[in-house]
Amino acid sequence: MSHSTRPLETETAPPSRARGLYPVTPDLADTGLLLAKVAQVLPHATWLQYRNKAADPRLRRVQIEALLPACRMHGVPLIVNDDWRLALDCGADGAHLGEDDGDVREARTALGAAAIIGASCYDSLERARRATAAGASYVAFGAFFPTTTKLTTRRAGVALLRDSAGLGVPRVAIGGITPDNASSLVEAGADLLAVVGGVFDAPDSAAAARAYLACFPHPNPPPQAGEGASRFSA
Numbered sequence: 001m002s003h004s005t006r007p008l009e010t011e012t013a014p015p016s017r018a019r020g021l022y023p024v025t026p027d028l029a030d031t032g033l034l035l036a037k038v039a040q041v042l043p044h045a046t047w048l049q050y051r052n053k054a055a056d057p058r059l060r061r062v063q064i065e066a067l068l069p070a071c072r073m074h075g076v077p078l079i080v081n082d083d084w085r086l087a088l089d090c091g092a093d094g095a096h097l098g099e100d101d102g103d104v105r106e107a108r109t110a111l112g113a114a115a116i117i118g119a120s121c122y123d124s125l126e127r128a129r130r131a132t133a134a135g136a137s138y139v140a141f142g143a144f145f146p147t148t149t150k151l152t153t154r155r156a157g158v159a160l161l162r163d164s165a166g167l168g169v170p171r172v173a174i175g176g177i178t179p180d181n182a183s184s185l186v187e188a189g190a191d192l193l194a195v196v197g198g199v200f201d202a203p204d205s206a207a208a209a210r211a212y213l214a215c216f217p218h219p220n221p222p223p224q225a226g227e228g229a230s231r232f233s234a
């Protein structure tokens with residue numbers, strides 16, 4: 001049986017203190033396969049984003065409804081990409097909104113204070129300030145590295161992570177993140193790593209998820225002899 005390796009402080013922490021791995025689902029039409037892949041990473045995920053750019057609205061709803069019980073079982077909030085109304089209809093935990101996906105303030109009003117609402121801020125600190133003021137629970141910057149998952153020319157640099165430390169909400173990094181390049185982002189201040197391909201294209205998604213978590217500094221003093229291993233360790 002797999003055990004959670006999530007950072008201890010995220011297990012009961014409010015969104016404002018969340019950190020760790022934020023897997024984002026790939027475009028899969030096969031809901032059974034999607035569930036099987038997600039099941040491997042949930043023990044290591046802080047949040048999960050449902051993103052399927054190829055699905056029609058009916059399949060999106062089916063897939064969200066299939067993912068929700070698995071997420072609940074692992075205590076992992078499910079965040080729906082693009083469509084806060086669908087998130088609300090399905091009883092998901094939040095929504096992720098890009099520049100074409102509607103208004104953060106309107107989503108906050110509709111979804112309520114407890115919802116996790118994320119905003120894409122690309123390479124813009126100003127956009128992040130506005131999103132935070134409008135009620136975003138977290139801001140996302142990227143792409144940090146080349147990616148084949150999304151056609152995008154928007155590129156962020158690590159300086160943005162350093163410069164955005166005072167926003168008061170978690171900062172998510174996205175775009176071409178691998179276990180080999182993730183440490184530079186975490187060291188610069190990324191609280192969560194949002195990843196599609198590096199997790200879901202890996203031959204062993206659970207092992208890949210643990211490799212990302214190993215890039216986070218240890219949140220607690222290392223255990224003394226006889227105290228048992230930390231759940232943070234891979």
Ligand SMILES: Cc1ncc(COP(=O)(O)OP(=O)(O)O)c(N)n1
Binds near residue numbers: 024120174
């Ligand atoms: C965590 C996270 N960050 C950024 C995005 C990208 O959102 P958006 O710019 O709206 O692009 P699409 O995902 O809709 O293609 C994201 N989904 N998640």
Ligand SMILES: Cc1ncsc1CCOP(=O)(O)O
Binds near residue numbers: 148174176
């Ligand atoms: C949705 C999104 N937004 C910016 S890059 C990206 C794709 C991230 O996917 P990957 O982790 O496979 O590079």
Ligand SMILES: [Mg+2]
Binds near residue numbers: 099100
């Ligand atoms: Mg979008």
